[in-house]
Structure formats: structure tokens, C-alpha cells
Amino acid sequence: EALVELGKENPRVVVLDADLSKSTKTVEFKKRFPERFFNLGIAEQNLVGTAAGLAAAGKIPFCSTFAVFAAGRAFEQVRNSVAYSRLNVKIAATHAGITVGEDGGSHQAVEDIALMRVLPNMTVFVPADAWETRAAVRAAAEIAGPVYIRLGRPKVPVLHEGGCADFVPGRAMLMREGRDATVIACGIMVAAALEAAGELAAEGLSVRVLNMHTIKPLDVEAVLAAARETGAIVTAEEHSVIGGLGGAVAEVVCEHHPVPVLRVGLPDVFGESGTPEELLQKYGLTAQNIAAKVRAAVKLKEK
Numbered sequence: 001e002a003l004v005e006l007g008k009e010n011p012r013v014v015v016l017d018a019d020l021s022k023s024t025k026t027v028e029f030k031k032r033f034p035e036r037f038f039n040l041g042i043a044e045q046n047l048v049g050t051a052a053g054l055a056a057a058g059k060i061p062f063c064s065t066f067a068v069f070a071a072g073r074a075f076e077q078v079r080n081s082v083a084y085s086r087l088n089v090k091i092a093a094t095h096a097g098i099t100v101g102e103d104g105g106s107h108q109a110v111e112d113i114a115l116m117r118v119l120p121n122m123t124v125f126v127p128a129d130a131w132e133t134r135a136a137v138r139a140a141a142e143i144a145g146p147v148y149i150r151l152g153r154p155k156v157p158v159l160h161e162g163g164c165a166d167f168v169p170g171r172a173m174l175m176r177e178g179r180d181a182t183v184i185a186c187g188i189m190v191a192a193a194l195e196a197a198g199e200l201a202a203e204g205l206s207v208r209v210l211n212m213h214t215i216k217p218l219d220v221e222a223v224l225a226a227a228r229e230t231g232a233i234v235t236a237e238e239h240s241v242i243g244g245l246g247g248a249v250a251e252v253v254c255e256h257h258p259v260p261v262l263r264v265g266l267p268d269v270f271g272e273s274g275t276p277e278e279l280l281q282k283y284g285l286t287a288q289n290i291a292a293k294v295r296a297a298v299k300l301k302e303k
Helices: 001-008 028-031 044-056 065-074 075-081 100-103 113-119 130-142 187-199 222-232 243-256 278-281 287-302
Strands: 013-017 037-039 060-066 090-094 124-126 146-150 173-175 181-185 207-211 215-216 233-240 261-266
Touching: 001 028, 001 130, 013 044, 028 207, 037 065, 044 060, 044 075, 060 065, 060 207, 065 075, 065 090, 065 146, 065 187, 090 287, 100 222, 100 278, 113 124, 113 146, 113 215, 113 243, 113 261, 124 130, 124 261, 130 146, 146 207, 173 187, 173 233, 181 243, 187 207, 187 233, 207 222, 215 243, 222 233, 222 243, 233 243, 243 261, 261 278, 261 287
Parallel strands: 013 037, 013 060, 060 090, 090 146, 124 146, 181 207, 181 233, 233 261
Antiparallel strands: 124 215, 173 207
16 A cells, blocks of 8 residues: 555655466556566566666666565675665565464464575564554665565554554664563564553553664664663564564673673574464574563672
């Protein structure tokens, strides 16, 4: 829907897909602007390379496919044709994380945040709900340079009723105030973090919740404020604990204001086939596990 809106407003916006437009929903743009839609087939390297060419010609290309292919199969093109050249390409990668479900580990991108945030010139968004996704897409169109937008497959709770006007790239959203610890989350884990904070409040723990929708550039000031003011941090992401949000936060805290940092995410493993709910439970991507990590982090703070 956001792409269709952008298409009406700006004739420079074009959309590319890798034969997955019904799954990624770019088919809606194709219906309205068929002359500005390009299906590159199951050829993701060509998808990104063509997007780079269109950007070099002055267009604003949004290219879309599953995250495991956008970040993995086309990594060299994203690196050299887009990021290295600082071209104005927007990569909207869907079906990220283990909530792809039954498609299994081969299709569950659990390393894409790490791959994209390590690239110079790349902005990385991980929106938490539909309204935030709309805001991220519109923000991406305004940014002069490469952007990676990480999107999921299943339905998720709505956290921003009626809009997300306070979405600012590179600035975390304060979802709940707290003084005893901070949970910094992105994507679907923001809702789980809020649930965990509510559970902990009943135990007398006051927990701040930050929605870190932009992984790069990271809101360093918000992270350091959390470290100084609450003294303990837990990160939560539907991604490997290596190299993603948890890694980014730990780097900042370790270098500037060391406090306990515990991470909720996938351990050093691939996913497997199962329903999203089964997989979230198996790998501990739950409000209950976030709450347990917060209790542990607070105990570490007190030592």
C-alpha cells in the first residue's frame, strides 16, 4: 500500500521483484503501475544489479524478494553494485526470521541483519508492525542511498494504532518508561518485550522498552541513556544473537558505558520446519524468556 502511494506521488519510483510478487505483495504496485514494475525472475543477483542500474539512471527502485535471497544470494551485488557505489536502491526483504515457519531453515534468514549492517552506506530498518512498515517505506524513499527493510510473513500485533508519525530513522521509540532495566527490541519482538515488561511490573520491576526500528544508524544516545539510567540491558530480536541488534547494542555499551547486556535471539543455529508459534517457543523468542533474561540482568547489575 505504501508503494502504491509513493507510485502516485513520484513517477521516479519503480518496483522490481524476483517472481514472488504475490508473496511480497508488490503485485499491488504492478496492478496500478505495470509500466514501472519489473519481474526479474528467480535471479536475485540480476534483480539487485538491475535495480542498481535504474538507480544510476535516476529512478528510485524498490526491489523485493525473500530476505534469505536478498541478503544471501545477492550479497555480492548488494555490496559492490549498491552499497559500494552508494546507489539509491531500496531492498524490501520479506519472509525474514524463523516465522517463515514450515519453509524451514533453508528459507529462514537469521543472519540478514548482520550481513546488511556491516555494509558501509547501508541503512537498516526492522519495523515492528504494519504502520511502522508504512513509515519505514516512506522514509526509505526520502533517504539518498541504500536502504534494507526487513519484513516478516505472519500477522503481528498492531502497536501504532492509526499511524506512526513519530518514526524517525536512527531514533529509537520509547514504548514504556522504566528504571530497573531496559529491553531493546526490534521487529516482532517489540510486542513480546512490552508483554514481558507488563509481567515484570507485577513483580515490582520497572522495565523500560525501546523499539529500535533502525539497526543502522543505531540510536547510540538512547542505548547509552538506558545503560546509565537503568544499569542493565536485554536485547530481543528474531535473528541470530551474533551480529544483529544484540551485537550492535553490546558494541556500544562495551565501548562507552559497560553494564550487563543479555541477548534474546537464536543461538548459533539454523532454524527448522515448524509453525511460527512452535519455533518461537523452541528458540526462546517469547515474552517469558525476555522476562527471565531481565531478572538475570538485574541480578548481574546488583553484584
